[in-house]
Amino acid sequence: MTNVELPTAEASLALVGHLRERSPEFGALVDELADAAVALRHVGLTQWQMGRLGSSIEALLAALSLQPQSSDMWRDLASVYNASANIDAADSAIRRSLLLDPQSAQSWLILAGICDRRHDPAAAEAAYRRTIALDATIAAAHFGLGLLHFKQKAFEKAQHALSIAADRDPENGLVQACLGHVLFIRSDFEGSAQAFDAAARLGPLDPESKRKRARALTFQAMIEGSVAQALLNYPTLADGDPEDMTLIIRDAFSVLSASGHLEAAAELGRIRLAEQPDDPVRRYLLDAVSGTAVTAAPADYIESYFDRFAPQFDERLVKALHYIGPTVLFDRVRQHRTRFSCILDLGCGTGLAAEALSSGGPVLIGVDLSSGMLAEAEKKGRYTQLVKSEIVEFLTRSEARFDLIFAADVLIYFGDLSPLLAAAARSLVSGGLLALTLEIGKDADFTLLPSGRFAHTPDYLARLAASDFMVLDLIKDDIRLEAGVPTRGLYAVLQRH
Ligand SMILES: C[S@@+](CC[C@H](N)C(=O)[O-])C[C@H]1O[C@@H](n2cnc3c(N)ncnc32)[C@H](O)[C@@H]1O
Structure with missing residues (x-):
């Protein structure tokens, strides 16, 4: 100084x-x-x-x-x-x-x-x-x-x-x-x-504030009445500086879904699907806001969604959404054990956990359905092997060789967790650890959220885990932001009997 x-x-x-x-x-x-x-x-x-x-x-x-x-x-x-x-x-x-x-x-x-x-x-x-x-x-x-x-x-x-x-x-x-x-x-x-x-x-509004005002009035009108009429009125509200209509519809859909305005979101979802009926992302997200009964996110949705998202994933998750899942989960694991001989990063994504995990042992395998995400993970240079596969299929094929399976922000794409937990138990050595995160739900064992992710109750996890695992660690903490609000998550470390 x-x-x-x-x-x-x-x-x-x-x-x-x-x-x-x-x-x-x-x-x-x-x-x-x-x-x-x-x-x-x-x-x-x-x-x-x-x-x-x-x-x-x-x-x-x-x-x-x-x-x-x-x-x-x-x-x-x-x-x-x-x-x-x-x-x-x-x-x-x-x-x-x-x-x-x-x-x-x-x-x-x-x-x-x-x-x-x-x-x-x-x-x-x-x-x-x-x-x-x-x-x-x-x-x-x-x-x-x-x-x-x-x-x-x-x-x-x-x-x-x-x-x-x-x-x-x-x-x-x-x-x-x-x-x-x-x-x-x-x-x-x-x-x-x-x-x-x-x-x-x-005083005069700056262009960004003018755009936000037009969006705010349009989104409010969608909540209060007809989505179609609100879209028609939007260019007038935008006052000579309208944004691309596709962008407005896409953002209105995600903002209104995230903030729980599901009727308006579903109407927007139908408009989006009518534009591109074969798009698996649009189809699944419409299911999610419409409350359709689903037990896992479909593979074509996962591939398509994460392939598109991959290049911006790290920037968006870490900087904009304050995603801290891998860091918090790895800290929980370290409370119990620090060295492993064979680690599996399940749904490894772009490899946000790779640096920490690779410090824990000589072999780190990453598995994911999205080749876009795997390509980003490859750039991190920390994995012994990267495999493109659906994770339950991968675990079912694997023999019992892992002593740590690390699953950050991936079980949220499954409603029914029983096939996944059973397959994970089979591929872990006795005494091996399964570290995972979930979003916390209420009432039902699992609930499909408007975001397309699932929330689970802690009781449900405890019930399913009881046959093959002992719960070593269970905490509630933030995971990331959703519509500007921290999402609470469950961080669990289970030990294979
Ligand atoms: C939100 S990202 C999390 C990535 C990483 N674990 C992290 O914490 O940064 C979820 C990842 O799980 C993958 N995924 C979701 N469901 C999957 C499935 N059934 N099989 C394989 N990968 C899946 C997605 O492709 C995506 O890369």
């Missing part, structure tokens, strides 16, 4: 003399204010307003050398350093200010902004909260906190903070527009459109 160096008092007085000579107004100001430090601060602030950041810093440093106990001037200096992107110096100056006056809400607010710029979200959040504790009326603190939560994809908290910011500062169009985006992510389309309208009353 930079320590801000002050000039000597002599040098600062020399600067005062020099300014006096150059500017009679400055001389008059010093006489009038009878205090060189106050006059230098005034110069510093004026130069800042004029965008002359270097001169502003010079004047503020000189003022501080004459009055180093002024917390306000340290705060001014921090703000100018911040404006000039000298973050280390800004940090050092604001901390000096806070040492002198820890009760200044404005100084904590500036520290929060600096920590945010330094990519230290924990420190930024603490500083925003301190600001709010000292003065809850400061809208900028709620706004900053809301944006911080937004970046962390903590959308519920972001909505809360941005709503308070909008209440405190109703004339701020940027706050309203940000609120519109968060409400959209949280599937409150009506609230989202209202927030965008409030922003539009305060």
